[in-house]
Amino acid sequence: MASPTPTPARQRRRGHDPESVLATAVGVFNERGYDGTSMEDLARALGMTKSAIYYHVPGKEQLLARALDRALDGLFELMADDGAAKGTGIERLEWVVRQSVRILVDRLPYVTLLLRVRGNSPTELAALERRREFDRFIGRLVTEAAVEGSIRPDVDPALVTRLLFGAVTSISDWYQPARGASADDLADALLKMTFGGLRV
Amino acid sequence: MASPTPTPARQRRRGHDPESVLATAVGVFNERGYDGTSMEDLARALGMTKSAIYYHVPGKEQLLARALDRALDGLFELMADDGAAKGTGIERLEWVVRQSVRILVDRLPYVTLLLRVRGNSPTELAALERRREFDRFIGRLVTEAAVEGSIRPDVDPALVTRLLFGAVTSISDWYQPARGASADDLADALLKMTFGGLRV
DNA sequence: GTCTACTGACCGAATGTTCGGTAAACACAA
DNA sequence: TTGTGTTTACCGAACATTCGGTCAGTAGAC
Structure with missing residues (x-):
């Protein structure tokens, strides 16, 4: 609560977090449709590899659920x-x-x-x-x-x-x-x- | 024009034709979405095997196009x-x-x-x-x-x-x-x- | 050295499509 | 009526590819 960082969501290291992954994913889902979007598509849109997505979120369906x-x-x-x-x-x-x-x-x-x-x-x-x-x-x-x-x-x-x-x-x-x-x-x-x- | 058969579209043999396959396919596409529908899903809805579909229509995308x-x-x-x-x-x-x-x-x-x-x-x-x-x-x-x-x-x-x-x-x-x-x-x-x- | 945020290699399952084969229905000649 | 050849409408297996997801390893910030 008394944390010195005023923006706790954003870590010091630049990069992605669950929130930004979700935001990008939803954008791609809306472009191609959920079923028409592969994790490969998401990775490309995020500028990372497929496996890196799984560091931030549990999987494709949870992305949809959120x-x-x-x-x-x-x-x-x-x-x-x-x-x-x-x-x-x-x-x-x-x-x-x-x-x-x-x-x-x-x-x-x-x-x-x-x-x-x-x-x-x-x-x-x-x-x-x-x-x-x-x-x-x-x-x-x-x-x-x-x-x-x-x-x-x-x-x-x-x-x-x-x-x-x-x-x-x-x-x-x-x-x-x-x-x-x-x-x-x-x-x-x-x-x-x-x-x-x-x-x- | 002077053909002896009044219904040239319908062959004597019973079964499916490109038209009935299309009609069923569109129904399933609308239920599950085009990308969410597999040829296996279509086959099940049609009561035949996946490969039999290809006898009637060239493929999934042509079904969509029609x-x-x-x-x-x-x-x-x-x-x-x-x-x-x-x-x-x-x-x-x-x-x-x-x-x-x-x-x-x-x-x-x-x-x-x-x-x-x-x-x-x-x-x-x-x-x-x-x-x-x-x-x-x-x-x-x-x-x-x-x-x-x-x-x-x-x-x-x-x-x-x-x-x-x-x-x-x-x-x-x-x-x-x-x-x-x-x-x-x-x-x-x-x-x-x-x-x-x-x-x- | 430890933690964070990844990469790359890989897995089993599912995908759309093709292939070889086949049983039944047909047209027609003998 | 029977035999022959052809067409119709399908099946089961296999194809290459793509899918969502896992895991061991690691570069760089602290």
Whole structure:
């Protein structure tokens, strides 16, 4: 605690650590897909040999597990937040959409990876189950907004849930932070389109 | 033309053919991901041995190429259709959204596969390039609708393009035909939400 | 000398693909 | 009806390569 080094994560010796290996790995996973990425690919991207990776992390699947947890932890914190419980149904829905966009942007590579998981291993299945819990949470919010009469009655709440969050999750497919749009810019555009409507 | 056999595609002998192998393969590709699917997996799903697959199709990558073409051909036919050229900008945009949903639903497994392509091989890169051409076509439509003043001026047309078609493409992630919703049901809900707005 | 952060050689398993072979179905002549 | 030759649709084994992962050794900072 009273350590003289203010940055305990970074060792004195230059080189890699579990965190930087994870960050690079997630980048490559998103480029090539998890199954399409070999440890050889990772080693090349990290500038080291395959075996050196195993000094920092236990293996390929743990790399995936850590990345998925990072995305899911963000979403679960959001679910537990006060903002998701205060106000009318539609206010809470709007807040959750906005925060979901923020988490997606803040943790872009991790959430991107999560959204591509198919359930090919116990690790992926566990992540999928946690993700479905979040989806059910959204579904409940939309239903409440519909029940209170805040959203148009001529659309199925279940469809709205999927389509609305389809637009949200699509962000991970095309968003490039370098182009200048912030998380709030994205959320504003998305909410204007889906809540207010495109038509003038 | 004057052939005595009315069904030239189907031979007298029962068993598999390139078409049924492709259909099954695309199903497995979508379950496990292309890279996560082995020829052994395909063989199991087809009820034959790995080597028998090669009697019907040249290889794994050609299976992918054929599937991607099937999806892209649909999208390109849509671009060339009269409906995409008649009416005001926003009318054409609405028509294209509706038809895109229809193609997505009609060719669900093929389009799903296309939407997951990452560019890991020349086959995938070629498909990605064709897909980007379709995306640019949509972008032009949205811009025209914005220029003619049919959509709200306080949102960036480029963002609208991505978000609107993000909602469309998300359909492949969650749509289950067995649940009863038709392509038109989906398009109706999507257009009500994005063009009219959810808020009452 | 000790610890950290690696390298290089290597392992068994799995990968996509090819090969030689074969049983059943077929077309057709005798 | 039977015999002959050909095609169809497959199997089992083997191929070279790549996979994720292990381990003994070691260069350099302390």
